[in-house]
Amino acid sequence: MRLSKRGEYGLRAMIVLADTPNPGGPYPVMQIKEIAQRENIPAKFLEQILLALKNAGLLQSKMGVGGGYYLARPPQEITLGHIERVLDGPLAPIRCVSQMAYEPCGCPDAETCGLRMVMGDVRNAIADILDHTTLADVTKRVHAVRAMKQKPE
Amino acid sequence: MRLSKRGEYGLRAMIVLADTPNPGGPYPVMQIKEIAQRENIPAKFLEQILLALKNAGLLQSKMGVGGGYYLARPPQEITLGHIERVLDGPLAPIRCVSQMAYEPCGCPDAETCGLRMVMGDVRNAIADILDHTTLADVTKRVHAVRAMKQKPE
DNA sequence: CCGAAAGTATACTAAATCTATAGGAATTAT
DNA sequence: ATAATTCCTATAGATTTAGTATACTTTCGG
Numbered sequence: 001m002r003l004s005k006r007g008e009y010g011l012r013a014m015i016v017l018a019d020t021p022n023p024g025g026p027y028p029v030m031q032i033k034e035i036a037q038r039e040n041i042p043a044k045f046l047e048q049i050l051l052a053l054k055n056a057g058l059l060q061s062k063m064g065v066g067g068g069y070y071l072a073r074p075p076q077e078i079t080l081g082h083i084e085r086v087l088d089g090p091l092a093p094i095r096c097v098s099q100m101a102y103e104p105c106g107c108p109d110a111e112t113c114g115l116r117m118v119m120g121d122v123r124n125a126i127a128d129i130l131d132h133t134t135l136a137d138v139t140k141r142v143h144a145v146r147a148m149k150q151k152p153e
Numbered sequence: 154m155r156l157s158k159r160g161e162y163g164l165r166a167m168i169v170l171a172d173t174p175n176p177g178g179p180y181p182v183m184q185i186k187e188i189a190q191r192e193n194i195p196a197k198f199l200e201q202i203l204l205a206l207k208n209a210g211l212l213q214s215k216m217g218v219g220g221g222y223y224l225a226r227p228p229q230e231i232t233l234g235h236i237e238r239v240l241d242g243p244l245a246p247i248r249c250v251s252q253m254a255y256e257p258c259g260c261p262d263a264e265t266c267g268l269r270m271v272m273g274d275v276r277n278a279i280a281d282i283l284d285h286t287t288l289a290d291v292t293k294r295v296h297a298v299r300a301m302k303q304k305p306e
Numbered sequence: 307c308c309g310a311a312a313g314t315a316t317a318c319t320a321a322a323t324c325t326a327t328a329g330g331a332a333t334t335a336t
Numbered sequence: 337a338t339a340a341t342t343c344c345t346a347t348a349g350a351t352t353t354a355g356t357a358t359a360c361t362t363t364c365g366g
Contacts, residue, residue: 001154001155001156001237001241001244001245001246001279002154002245002246002247003154003246003247003272004323004324004325005324005325005326006324006325008247008258008268011268012260012268015267015268019267031340031341031342032341032342033341038261039259039260039261040259040260040261041259042325042326042327044326044327044328045325045326045327047342047343047344048326048344050342051342051343051344054342054343061341061342061343062333062334062341062342063332063333063334063340063341063342063343064332064333064334064335064339064340064341064342065333065334065335065336065339065340065341066334066335066336066340066341067333067334067335067340067341067342068341068342069342080271084154088154091154092154092155093154093155093156094155094156094161105161106192106193106194107165107192107193108191108192108193111298111302112295112298112299112302113295114168114172114291114292114294114295115161115164115165115168115291117291117294117295117298118233118282118283118286118291119156121282122278122279122282122283125275125278125279125281125282126154126275126278126279128278129271129274129275129278130271130275133271138267138268138270138271139267141267141270142265142266142267142270145264145265145270146265149264149265157352157353157354158353158354159353159354184311184312184313185312185313186312195354195355195356197355197356197357198354198355198356200313200314201315201355203313204313204314204315207313207314214312214313214314215312215313215362215363216311216312216313216314216361216362216363217310217311217312217313217361217362217363217364218310218311218312218362218363218364218365219311219312219363219364219365220311220312220313220362220363220364221312221313222313307366308365308366309364309365309366310363310364310365311362311363311364311365312361312362312363312364313360313361313362313363314359314360314361314362315358315359315360315361316357316358316359316360317356317357317358317359318355318356318357318358319354319355319356319357320353320354320355320356321352321353321354321355322351322352322353322354323350323351323352323353324349324350324351324352325348325349325350325351326347326348326349326350327346327347327348327349328345328346328347328348329344329345329346330343330344330345331342331343331344331345332341332342332343332344333340333341333342333343334339334340334341334342335338335339335340335341336337336338336339336340
């Protein structure tokens with residue numbers, strides 16, 4: 001049940017973008033290199049990932065000198081579930097419980113398949129978290145922990 | 154976030170073993186072939202999987218004519234989480250939130266890593282389900298659905 | 307004791323997938 | 337024009353997965 005590097009890197013990148021203060025523009029513009037360095041991600045690999053996120057409408061970009069990537073929408077409107085689906089496909093552990101990419105599995109009777117029932121629960125548990133956690137939520141949480149570390153009550 | 158075939162097949166096999174009535178012995182003894190046919194699993198592949206589960210102490214076996222596999226413990230004492238960990242390793246989506254196989258990830262500061270916090274939640278959600286669902290629970294649930302199908306209120 | 311049935315054990319391979327790199331095309335600021 | 341940057345595609349390398357092959361051991365019935 002592992003998250004791919006692709007998913008991990010993409011999520012990290014989006015979180016960084018959401019958490020970077022934006023002096024001028026609407027959202028902070030960051031270059032691939034910049035993000036890659038900050039998060040220890042191979043730059044060329046990240047390039048592909050950000051491109052995919054752009055094509056999915058989650059990022060926008062500016063080419064040329066001084067260009068870079070920035071969020072296509074405010075952080076509170078982008079969920080981790082959306083990002084992860086773009087990068088790795090369905091959240092469901094097995095296809096036969098996927099909402100977005102259902103496929104029958106090999107079991108004799110899907111309706112009375114015990115594994116399917118349990119994995120359905122798992123899928124829902126994962127989706128509940130990732131589809132209800134926005135980039136803004138993550139930022140908020142990170143800041144809370146940082147503040148706690150400074151003044152550790 | 155997908156479950157491997159190995160995990161899927163192993164879980165299915167254990168569920169079948171738990172749900173098969175046992176006329177004589179303590180637990181039903183089933184042969185690899187039998188399980189494989191019932192669940193559409195390649196027999197030779199299943200062989201390896203059952204062996205792994207045996208070496209992990211979840212199954213026992215009897216060699217020779219009339220032999221086969223049977224549960225090492227009663228179904229209410231075997232959790233899906235245990236099975237899945239034996240077959241696919243840690244439940245955690247990323248290793249830096251794994252209880253059983255922690256490893257640092259590339260992020261600058263683990264303590265204030267937003268992704269890590271969320272994935273920790275995901276890990277816990279998955280583990281809550283799989284570690285608290287026993288083979289007996291699955292059987293019970295399946296029977297409930299089967300009964301409902303017969304007499305659909 | 308013999309032979310068939312069944313699990314044990316390991317090695318191997320083919321295919322798929324994942325991760326990462328390469329290199330050139332397009333675009334933009336200066 | 338040049339340098340910086342994203343865009344795009346191909347592909348190489350590594351790893352994992354899924355499945356097969358083969359030889360061995362144990363057990364039972366006759």
